[in-house]
Amino acid sequence: MDKILIFIFIFFFFNVSANSNKHVHNSYDLLLALTNSKNGESIILESGVYVGNFVINKSINFISNGNVVLTSGGVGNILTIESSNVNVKGILFYNSGKDMSVSDSCIFINGSNVNIINNFFSECGFSLWSNESTCNYFFNNIFIGGFDDILSDRGNTLHLYRNINSVIADNFIINGRDGVYITNSNEVSINRNIFTNVRFGIHYMFSNKCNVVSNIVCDSMIGIAVMYSKYVDLINNFAYSNVTHGLFFRDVLYSRILRNKSLYNKDGVLFGDSYFNDVINNDIIKNNVGMKVYSGSDDNLVYDNNFISNNLQVQFLDNRKIVWNSNSIGNFWSNYVGWDLNFDGIGDKKFYVTNISDWILSSYPILKIMFNSPALVLLQKIENQFPSFRKFSIIDNYPLMRPIIW
Numbered sequence: 001m002d003k004i005l006i007f008i009f010i011f012f013f014f015n016v017s018a019n020s021n022k023h024v025h026n027s028y029d030l031l032l033a034l035t036n037s038k039n040g041e042s043i044i045l046e047s048g049v050y051v052g053n054f055v056i057n058k059s060i061n062f063i064s065n066g067n068v069v070l071t072s073g074g075v076g077n078i079l080t081i082e083s084s085n086v087n088v089k090g091i092l093f094y095n096s097g098k099d100m101s102v103s104d105s106c107i108f109i110n111g112s113n114v115n116i117i118n119n120f121f122s123e124c125g126f127s128l129w130s131n132e133s134t135c136n137y138f139f140n141n142i143f144i145g146g147f148d149d150i151l152s153d154r155g156n157t158l159h160l161y162r163n164i165n166s167v168i169a170d171n172f173i174i175n176g177r178d179g180v181y182i183t184n185s186n187e188v189s190i191n192r193n194i195f196t197n198v199r200f201g202i203h204y205m206f207s208n209k210c211n212v213v214s215n216i217v218c219d220s221m222i223g224i225a226v227m228y229s230k231y232v233d234l235i236n237n238f239a240y241s242n243v244t245h246g247l248f249f250r251d252v253l254y255s256r257i258l259r260n261k262s263l264y265n266k267d268g269v270l271f272g273d274s275y276f277n278d279v280i281n282n283d284i285i286k287n288n289v290g291m292k293v294y295s296g297s298d299d300n301l302v303y304d305n306n307f308i309s310n311n312l313q314v315q316f317l318d319n320r321k322i323v324w325n326s327n328s329i330g331n332f333w334s335n336y337v338g339w340d341l342n343f344d345g346i347g348d349k350k351f352y353v354t355n356i357s358d359w360i361l362s363s364y365p366i367l368k369i370m371f372n373s374p375a376l377v378l379l380q381k382i383e384n385q386f387p388s389f390r391k392f393s394i395i396d397n398y399p400l401m402r403p404i405i406w
Contacts, residue, residue: 020040020041020042021041021042021043021044022037022041022042022043022044023044023046023065024043024044024045024046025046025048026048026050027050027051027052030043030045030050030052030054031052031054034054034055034056034057034058037056037058037060038058039058039059039060039085040059040060041058041060041061042060042061042062042063043060043061043062043063044063044064044065045062045063045064045065045066045068045091046065046066046068047065047066047067047068048066048067048068048069049069049071050068050069050070050071051071051072051073052072053072053075053076053077053078053080054070054078054079054080055079055080055081055082056079056080056081056082056083056086057082057083058083059083059084059085059086060086060087061086061087061089062079062086062087062088062089062091063087063088063089063090064089064090064091067092068090068091068092069091069092069094070091070092070093070094071093071094071095071096072095072096072097073095074095074096074097074098075097076096076097076104077096077097077104077105077106077107077108078093078094078095078096078105078106078107078124079093079106079107079108080107080108080110081107081108081109081110081111081114082110082111083111084111084112084113084114085111085112085113085114086111086113086114086115087114087115087117088107088114088115088116088117088119089115089117089118089119090117090118090119091119091120092119092120092121092122093106093107093119093120093121093122093124093127094106094121094122094123095122095123095124096123096124096125096126097125098125098146098155099125100125100126100153100155103125103126103129103155103159104124104125104126104155105124105125105126105127105128105129105155105159106121106124106125106126106127106128107127107128107129108126108129108131109128109129109130109131109133109136110131110132110133111133112133112134112135112136113134113135113136114130114133114136114137115136115137115138115139116128116136116137116138116139116141117137117138117139117140117141118139118140118141119141119142120141120142121141121142121143121144121157122144123144123146124143124145124146124155125146125155126155126156126157126159127143127145127155127156127157127158127176128143128157128158128159129159129161130158130159130160130161130163130166131161131162132161132162132163133160133162133163133164133166134163134164134165134166135164135165135166136163136166136167137166137167137169138158138166138167138168138169138171139167139169139170139171140169140170140171141171141172142171142172143157143158143171143172143173143174143176143179144174144175144176145157145173145174145175145176145177145198146175146176146177147175151177151199151221152177154175154176154177155176155177156176156177156178156179156180156181157173157176157177157178157179157180157198158171158173158179158180158181159178159181160180160181160182160183160185160188161183161184161185162183162184162185163182163185163186163188164185164186164187164188165186165187165188166185166187166188166189167188167189167191168180168188168189168190168191168193169189169190169191169192169193170191170192170193171193171194172193172194173193173194173195173196173198173201174195174196174197174198175197175198176198177198177199178198178199178200178201178202178203179193179195179198179200179201179202179203179217179220180193180195180201180202180203181200181203181205182202182203182204182205182207182210183204183205183206183207184205184206184207185207185210186207186208186209186210187208187209187210188207188210188211189210189211189212189213190202190210190211190212190213190215191211191212191213191214191215192213192214192215193215193216194215194216195215195216195217195218195220196217196218196219196220197219197220198217198220198221199220199221199222200220200221200222200223200224200225201215201217201220201222201223201224201239201242202215202217202223202224202225203222203225203227204225204226204227204229204232205227205228205229206227206228206229207229207232208229208230208231208232209230209231209232210229210231210232210233211232211233211235212224212226212232212233212234212235212237213233213235213236213237214235214236214237215237215238216237216238216239217237217238217239217240217242217246218238218239218240218241218242219241219242220242220243221242221243221244222242222243222244222245222248223237223239223240223242223245223246223247223248223262223265224237224239224246224247224248225245225248225249225250226248226249226250226252226255227248227249227250227251227252228250228251228252229251229252229253229255230252230253230254230255231253231254231255232252232255232256233255233256233258234247234255234256234257234258234260235256235258235259235260236258236259236260237260237261238260238261238263239260239261239262239263239265240261240262240263240264240265241263241264241265242265242266243265243266244265244266244267245265245266245267245268245269245270245292246262246263246265246267246268246269246287247260247262247268247269247270248269248270249269249270249271249272249274249277250270250272250273250274251272251273251274252274252277253274253275253276253277254276254277255274255277255278256277256278256280257269257277257278257279257280257282258278258280258281258282259280259281259282259406260282260283261282261283261285262282262283262284262285262287263283263285263286263287264286264287265287265288266287266288266289267287267288267289267290267291267292267315268284268285268287268289268290268291268310269282269284269290269291269292270291270292270294271291271292271293271294271297271300272293272294272295272296272297273294273295273296273297274296274297274300275296275297275298275299275300276299276300277300277301278300278301279300279301279302279303279305280301280302280303280304280305281304281305281404281406282305282306283305283306283308284305284306284307284308284310285306285307285308285309285310286308286309286310287310287311288310288311288312289310289311289312289314289315290307290310290312290313290314291307291313291314291315292314292315292317293314293315293316293317293318293322293394294317294318295317295318295319296318297318297322298318298320298322301326302324302325302331303324303325303326303329303330303331303398304326304329304331304400304404305331305332305404306331306332306403306404307331307332307333307334308332308334308403309334313333313334313335313353314353314354314394315354316353316354316393316394321393321394321395322393322394322395323394323395323396323397324353324394324395324396325396325397325398326398328346328398329346329398329400330346330347330351330396330397330398330399330400331396331399331400332399332400332401332402332403332404333351333353333396333399333400336351336399336401338351338399338401340401345400345401345402346398346399346400346401347398347399347400347401350395350396350397350398350399351395351396351399352393352394352395353393353394353395353396354393354394
């Protein structure tokens with residue numbers, strides 16, 4: 001009797017397992033398989049081109065077995081995911097609709113616990129739109145965005161609206177509007193991605209408790225922008241050769257900007273109306289302006305940063321005094337001229353990061369032709385002799401004599 005039961009169990013197990021995979025070879029097979037699929041099944045797409053507007057409404061695995069292309073022929077979404085616990089792997093998504101008003105996408109997601117892994121996206125409206133979802137994971141995909149001359153006519157590559165606890169990691173993104181656009185979301189992590197030739201590499205709006213770690217953004221309009229957000233960790237990112245800003249912060253609170261590198265941008269970092277942030281261990285090197293600071297950006301902890309060979313180290317557009325140092329350590333400034341008689345690595349005189357000539361040149365750029373003129377040199381000497389004449393400035397009380405290496 002026991003042997004019979006064991007035999008029945010083995011037969012049932014292998015029979016169910018065999019039926020859990022559905023192999024499809026054409027668009028009709030795929031539509032039929034999606035209609036009749038059950039939770040937990042796998043749909044295996046054999047090599048070929050599949051044309052249609054496909055919908056997943058069960059918890060399934062959606063996997064290629066060979067060279068698989070899905071396309072909607074330029075009309076509507078290619079794949080819409082209306083359920084949770086879905087895996088999509090190894091597929092080339094090509095030529096979705098391009099109507100931005102209805103969010104045409106290669107993949108449009110209305111479910112949670114969706115994993116999009118090892119796929120290729122090209123000629124999409126929005127490559128991937130994740131709508132009001134939780135715990136989605138987008139890993140190791142290649143995204144080639146639109147090439148429209150007008151950036152606003154392109155869709156965002158990854159667009160996340162009201163997402164919670166999702167991860168975007170190890171993707172390559174080129175062209176399109178914004179590489180990743182995140183709005184009204186919480187606890188979204190963007191890690192180890194590469195962005196190039198986009199408007200904003202990473203763009204956060206009204207999103208809190210997020211992490212941006214070890215990304216590279218180059219040759220774009222803006223590298224990484226965080227706006228109207230709180231408790232964001234921006235750590236170990238690399239922004240270089242961007243047209244305007246490497247790192248951009250507007251109305252950002254209680255965030256950590258640590259160990260980032262911003263090189264060869266117009267502005268290395270822009271700070272506006274941002275308070276109570278930690279800006280520590282960053283390299284801001286060879287930008288036109290190292291850091292542009294607008295009004296309402298005091299009460300930030302700024303120290304242990306390297307400001308090296310920027311044409312203008314800091315452009316300060318406020319009418320108050322701001323201190324950039326901790327209780328005992330400031331920043332390294334490649335244009336600091338001072339001495340260290342006790343050899344503690346800290347300059348013996350404070351550094352006025354912005355002076356009257358900086359203010360004049362930033363307020364009246366045409367006067368750059370007088371940069372080394374006797375008149376400006378005289379103004380600087382007067383400012384040093386008569387501190388009351390000094391324009392409001394950023395002050396580093398403990399300037400470092402050597403760059404920080406971490």
